[in-house]
Amino acid sequence: MRKISIIGLESLPDVRPGDNIAELIVEAAGREGVGIEDGDVIVVAQKIVSKAEGLIVDLKDVKPSERAIELAKRTGKDARFVELVLRESSHVLKADESTIIVDRGGFVCINAGIDRSNVGGEARFSLLPSDPDESARRIAKDILRLTGKRVFVIVSDTSSRPLRQGQVDFAIGLAGLNPFRDYRGKRDLYGYMLRVKRVAFADELASAAELVIGQGDEGIPVAIIRGVNVEESNSTAKELTISRELDLFSGAV
Amino acid sequence: MRKISIIGLESLPDVRPGDNIAELIVEAAGREGVGIEDGDVIVVAQKIVSKAEGLIVDLKDVKPSERAIELAKRTGKDARFVELVLRESSHVLKADESTIIVDRGGFVCINAGIDRSNVGGEARFSLLPSDPDESARRIAKDILRLTGKRVFVIVSDTSSRPLRQGQVDFAIGLAGLNPFRDYRGKRDLYGYMLRVKRVAFADELASAAELVIGQGDEGIPVAIIRGVNVEESNSTAKELTISRELDLFSGAV
Numbered sequence: 001m002r003k004i005s006i007i008g009l010e011s012l013p014d015v016r017p018g019d020n021i022a023e024l025i026v027e028a029a030g031r032e033g034v035g036i037e038d039g040d041v042i043v044v045a046q047k048i049v050s051k052a053e054g055l056i057v058d059l060k061d062v063k064p065s066e067r068a069i070e071l072a073k074r075t076g077k078d079a080r081f082v083e084l085v086l087r088e089s090s091h092v093l094k095a096d097e098s099t100i101i102v103d104r105g106g107f108v109c110i111n112a113g114i115d116r117s118n119v120g121g122e123a124r125f126s127l128l129p130s131d132p133d134e135s136a137r138r139i140a141k142d143i144l145r146l147t148g149k150r151v152f153v154i155v156s157d158t159s160s161r162p163l164r165q166g167q168v169d170f171a172i173g174l175a176g177l178n179p180f181r182d183y184r185g186k187r188d189l190y191g192y193m194l195r196v197k198r199v200a201f202a203d204e205l206a207s208a209a210e211l212v213i214g215q216g217d218e219g220i221p222v223a224i225i226r227g228v229n230v231e232e233s234n235s236t237a238k239e240l241t242i243s244r245e246l247d248l249f250s251g252a253v
Numbered sequence: 254m255r256k257i258s259i260i261g262l263e264s265l266p267d268v269r270p271g272d273n274i275a276e277l278i279v280e281a282a283g284r285e286g287v288g289i290e291d292g293d294v295i296v297v298a299q300k301i302v303s304k305a306e307g308l309i310v311d312l313k314d315v316k317p318s319e320r321a322i323e324l325a326k327r328t329g330k331d332a333r334f335v336e337l338v339l340r341e342s343s344h345v346l347k348a349d350e351s352t353i354i355v356d357r358g359g360f361v362c363i364n365a366g367i368d369r370s371n372v373g374g375e376a377r378f379s380l381l382p383s384d385p386d387e388s389a390r391r392i393a394k395d396i397l398r399l400t401g402k403r404v405f406v407i408v409s410d411t412s413s414r415p416l417r418q419g420q421v422d423f424a425i426g427l428a429g430l431n432p433f434r435d436y437r438g439k440r441d442l443y444g445y446m447l448r449v450k451r452v453a454f455a456d457e458l459a460s461a462a463e464l465v466i467g468q469g470d471e472g473i474p475v476a477i478i479r480g481v482n483v484e485e486s487n488s489t490a491k492e493l494t495i496s497r498e499l500d501l502f503s504g505a506v
Contacts, residue, residue: 007256158450162415166433198418252415
């Protein structure tokens with residue numbers, strides 16, 4: 001029997017700019033009797049990382065560029081919102097009435113990951129952390145300092161995906177873990193050598209954590225995954241992105 | 254504190270044509286002291302479902318059509334393998350040296366989901382179950398008969414996906430559960446109404462199960478997810494597929 005536990009922390013306070021996420025996690029884990037253990041994978045929803053890093057923008061403070069005004073007309077969106085999306089993107093892949101899809105340094109995402117849920121205020125939006133790997137590393141380092149425990153950290157974000165209905169969580173920042181479990185070159189039950197199998201383990205961990213990370217009025221922004229066999233690495237979440245040339249699905253979506 | 258457990262069953266025997274998967278699961282869960290409980294989500298790897306249903310094909314028994322021979326030349330693959338892919342597909346979306354991507358009744362997948370890992374024999378391949386929802390329902394029904402427990406069943410498959418490196422597990426068959434957790438119309442922490450959020454919960458459950466479902470020489474083809482709040486429904490996995498028209502990413506991959 002192999003067992004993994006996914007534990008959602010329910011007592012984190014509403015996060016404010018300047019808050020130390022690691023401290024809030026350690027306090028909540030202590031309060032809830034969960035504690036922090038060596039080898040825990042701590043999955044943190046992007047939203048509270050952005051809040052702690054002060055990445056909440058009010059549209060009234062945004063001046064749209066000419067390009068944003070033009071794209072806003074074409075997509076039927078608020079030009080100030082479009083301005084934010086453009087500032088947060090390397091380039092625009094698609095823009096129509098339904099959606100703006102952009103490339104954000106390799107990450108392809110809708111509206112550059114900008115959204116207004118759980119932020120407060122009708123015109124307030126959260127931006128993604130500028131360097132989610134660095135955010136994850138800082139949380140892991142602070143947890144080590146506070147508890148003496150070596151943990152892995154994933155910053156996760158919820159996103160739509162091609163070819164499927166509904167959203168799932170993905171890893172957008174990593175600290176300490178190899179995002180892949182690579183079976184290539186290994187043998188199956190019958191000795192056949194696997195040639196393709198390389199599981200995006202960090203994305204699966206993010207999706208698993210989402211099972212307890214509530215949205216809406218639930219407010220569980222952190223999950224601890226305990227008992228999972230994780231490979232140590234200095235990898236970044238950038239390794240989960242793929243070029244158009246290597247993407248098997250290019251032209252098929 | 255909210256807690257979910259993912260338990261991998263390690264003692265299932267090698268599955269053979271005609272085996273009753275539900276019996277094997279109930280026996281292994283008993284042997285390993287895990288048992289079966291009401292509300293368990295039982296995730297079963299497609300491979301053992303296909304094996305039990307006798308969906309293993311040896312290429313020596315396959316006669317390629319002219320169309321398969323032509324496509325085999327273009328893709329550099331074995332014409333008999335291409336013949337199997339064509340038989341299992343509604344239509345071909347893309348075919349080149351790297352890959353054949355097909356539509357399988359709404360499910361877009363590489364090589365129609367045909368592969369040869371954990372099957373045994375150099376030229377033996379497993380096909381996907383012809384009706385994975387029916388396969389899942391049969392397992393759930395048999396478990397109810399054997400144990401008196403009402404469980405949810407997901408048949409999962411590992412697949413590459415657009416825009417990201419590596420593979421994750423998806424739900425290709427469902428019994429008893431709503432594949433979505435729909436937050437649309439609900440309010441966030443600050444009372445803002447969520448308009449888009451609809452989580453593909455069944456896919457996240459499949460990915461979570463994959464964390465323990467080993468491949469290679471590990472052989473854990475079944476995971477029990479316990480403690481998760483699942484909504485009952487007569488849904489099918491088909492609801493997780495999306496039309497090209499509704500797919501926000503159409504033309505952007």
